[in-house]
Amino acid sequence: MAGAVRLEEKGIPGVLAVARGFEDDANTAANVNGMPVLRLVVIPGYVWGRQPREAKKPLAEAHFAELVEALLKPLSIEEMKPEQKKERLAPIEVTGDSYEDAFEKFNQLFLDNRWGDGLPLVPPTPERVKWMLSGTSRSPEEIIGKVAPGKGIATIEKIAINAVMAGAKPEYLPVIIAAMEGLTDENFDVLHMQASTGNFTLAIFVSGAIGKEIKMNSGIGYLGHGWRANNTIGRAIRLCLINFGHVWPGISDMANVGRPSPHTFYTFAENTEFSPWQPYHVDYGFKPEDSCVTVSTVGGYGGFGVSHLIGRSAQEILNELVRGIGTNRRIFSLFRRGTANPAAHWSKHILIIYPQLAAEFQKLGFTQAKLAEYIYNRTSVPYEELGMDEIRGLQERIQGCLDGGMLYADQIPPDRLAAFQEALKPGGKVPVLISPKDIHFVVAGTSSGVPGSVVWLSYIKAVYKWTSHQTRKIRGATLTEAGR
């Protein structure tokens, strides 16, 4: 929608044509982009119809006159000079016959305003927010960034308000702030995670000493309920995304089924105590003694525990991972220029493995980075084994990158393009992932002898920006030894 606004701003009259069910989404986007009166034509069964070409013909004929009229009908006064709307974000007072009554009214008001997540909220009174802010040395006014699609500004104070509502404790606040720093990074594609019809969600994991200090669960049930730190850190981030991104299901969050673990995301800590490896963040330029949080968009209902791998050797499990990631090869032939096909987008993979398996990998000589490199190399396809359709798709993709105008999800980044051009020659090997950095190993889960699982979270790499994966150092903590 922002694109239509760009053209209108350049003096070109136009019409935005959207599928039925996306009217509210389009109007919200038009408002956010400063052009609330954009002319809209709504067309039912517009895309994804799985219909033959002929079936779209009557639909186009039925809407032709409306589309033309929208280009010709003179502007109304409102369309020439729309009314400027102002937001008022003053404190709110709720009155009831008793505390219970006021508490109920507060919760209903917040939900009616789309400021909640459907579960009861803790009232963010000035006193409680002040208490929450005692967990950080950072100024309440400090701006962290803006959250798409609504572009609301995240400040330390606003994050603290939402953390109170989520039921978090002040010692969690620095983790929540660092996660929001990752999500508001200018290269992070939070828009796709917030708004897409695909049911994408977030993985949020803490590495380093702070996880244990604030009692995050990294053992049995690490993605489960009953752990205040895991659950309320995730929930605070959920509420921040609603309230800063100004999203709401069916209005601007168009996930067609809903996002898995919708209230708390997949929030856990790396099991540093039993991991044989260095903390996750060390491969990303941070010091072992740092505490960090990683935020990453992950696939809808695509995460699964691969418990049938129990009883197999580490090498057999590794072969299974190679086989699975090797299926990404399908993107070679499915790519067509001018078509936004999610099945042709690049992928990334997060593999959460249990400590015992990590120890076995280590015995085979693997660190996390070496494992990723190994899988990357083994899944790369020799040029001689490529089919005609695969070569066509890869050539079209490379040409598209050279010409420009491609979705980030389909592009080979400029710094990797030469390597792919080189690979697409006799003797070359074409990778199924952009780089080994798109395979992430995180250690969590049981160390007690109870069978462990491999949780496999995959996602298209990112759509509207370069990345959907960020690691941030936790800092400014006042109540813990780590993260200061």
Next chain:
Amino acid sequence: MQNIKVLNPRGEREPSPAKGISPRLSTLEGKRLGIYWNGKPDGDYFWDTIENLLKEKYPSVTVKRYNGPGDLGEELAARIAGEVDAFFYGVGD
């Protein structure tokens, strides 16, 4: 009576400029029309028919087709703005 005073959890937005849209065309005759499509499957069939109808009903109109992401970005917008007099902007979902 009981009062609960709470702070507003919403992230403030910079005041929106609320711009108007561009003046419409007085006629389609002789105009250059752009059709932008974000590439979602099957929608191109829809726009193919629209293009054919335009050519049939307004023979003096020239149609130019474009593909790209949901938001075409500043560079492509500047290019298209130089090549067309009006546009249809198709976003599948």
